[in-house]
Amino acid sequence: MKTQPLRLLPDTIVMRAVMILIGALVAMSLVGYWVYRVGAEGLATTARDKGLAERIVSIKRAVSAIPDEIERDRAAHALATASLEVHWSKVSLVLGNAPVTERSRAMEVRLRELVPEFGTESFRVGYADDGALNAGEGDAYKHMLLVSVKLDDGTWLNFASPTFGTAHHMAGNILAIAAIVGSLIILIAILLLRWVTRPLRDLAIAAERFSLDEAREPVSELGPAEVRRAAKAFNTMGDRVRRLVSERTMALAAVSHDLRTPITRLRLRSEMLDDESTRNLIDDDLSEMEMMINSTLEYLSVGVAKEPPKAFDLATMLRTIVDGEADRGQPITLKGIEHAPVLGKPVAMKRAMWNIIGNALKYGNTATVHIKPDGAQVLVEVLDDGPGIPDAEFERVFEPFYRIENSRSRQTGGTGLGLTIAKSIIVEHGGTISLHNRQRGGLRVSVRLPVKLVETAMPGSGKCEDASTRQDHRNMRF
């Protein structure tokens, strides 16, 4: 037996496809987001830096034009905004020996590019976080870009601007939108995939319900190419199986039909014999041949026979079988309910019951048949007083042509099909059959069949009105 591999992947095609889709969507979003971030941030930073540089230049010019030192500081404060602090002082805020980092150099180059006038000015660029300031001032200018511009008189204008990133505020919204759109896409994908894989499910259902019983509607060859192909292959296979089985069945039926003629002739010929004992022996042999032909045909016809399902009374059926066997002098009794309506094929079911009871009488010496309700089922038990059978044989006795060693003797005969036929018929009716060895010896065969009819189907119930009419008839006649 193949062991079930540990299942890491989801089970259905739909779920697997959805997993793949989710993976692809997430990967695409990440790449897109990254491309967007790099591009948009680049643009935003350039625009911001350009604005910053221009403002620095214009503030520097405005402040340079004021000769008074007190006025200069006031003007610098007046020109400051939330995004750009401006202080006038005698010294540069950015140290002359401020470390030149990558971003400070980039900023310096960018300022020079954007505002060519700066080319001649002396200025210093640094980031507070990179250690561009005196240790004492580092905390006050945390996360700030600092630019110190030297005025013509040797004093300094110090600019400080936060190193903010606008893109961070948008990120949350973008992720939420991406999640909603992604979910919608996945939902639509699930519906579409279910639609696409529906022919596959139909195919599986058709395969489960496949039977030889009748020419079923072929599976519709719709859906994607792979499924169409599978459906077509299934239909072809079904036809082939049906044809094969029907050819073999026909061949066997033809043989047994052709055997009927010589057997009929032999019966007529043996009737001409004056020696009665020989005649009886020939008749017995002919009966055995007939029985073998019939049981083989019955075995082949289970599930194929066209017998229409009907409501029938299992209890009266058992009554007929038991009475018939009792009349032949067999030690057999029937106990239990008088009526047990079930739905099924009465001819087939009678064969099944007769086979089980016949087995009990043949190998078990006696037969006691019980019929009783068992929940939603009806239970038929056939008990005998024979030797029983070894537990190991319980399954094998249902195999076709299998016979337990001691039943192969010529006296008991048999084709080894009785229980096989019985089980096939019972299973076809949705029932079960099981064997048990009885404690005090003998075999117990338990058959459970579903009661598909409601209780009102019991004969006799609901006949109150009829009873009064009947009463009238009786009064009239007597």
Place this chain on the structure above:
Amino acid sequence: MEKAATASPSDHGNILVVDDDSEIRLLITKFLQRHGYHVHSSGDALGVLESLRRFTIDAIILDVMLPGTTGIEACRQIREASPVPVILLTARSEEDIRVSGLEGGADDYITKPFSPRELLARLRSVLRRSRGAGQTIEIVSKGRILFDGWNLDTLRRELTTPEGVLIDLSTGEYNLLVAFLEHANRVLSREMLMELAKTRTSDPFDRTIDVQISRLRRKLETSETTGQIIKTIRGAGYIFVPKVTFG
């Protein structure tokens, strides 16, 4: 008894045997001759109507699997020409053919391979019934017999309850029920019942009529209706109480 029969060959009647197998035709002919019948035979359906015109035929044994035309068709043609009783020879599995044969007017059927003694019994039975026609015993109506909501299909030999549940009957019980239905509301003695019920069977295991009646009652009746369908008339016999309609 056999010797007496061979001494006067045509005492029991003229029988026409129709079967395409010449050996079987010959063997049935010999067998029936030994039992005192005069036998004509034919290999196909065409010869049947010809024989019916030329001879007085008391009964026909007809194989349904005939070349050229089906036995069912032949059976219809026979019925149009004559009321002579017909026994069909059918295969075990051919229930549909059997039923349409009976619908087509056949009186009985026997499945191949049959026992010759069974054939003889059926033959005697149809002959007795056809000869008894118009006398005290009526001929069975073919089709459905209804009583008290119950339905007996005489072609399929099926009895169903008013609720539509099929009730299984043994041959003996079936024959007894038909006898009762054909003589409903009349007191029937044991002897009459035995005679009526026996006309359609040769079952050597037939129990006494009382046992058969009690078994039939058991299948027909539930506790609330016990004794109301088939009533015992002390010292006289039995009576079938419900109103019977033939449909």
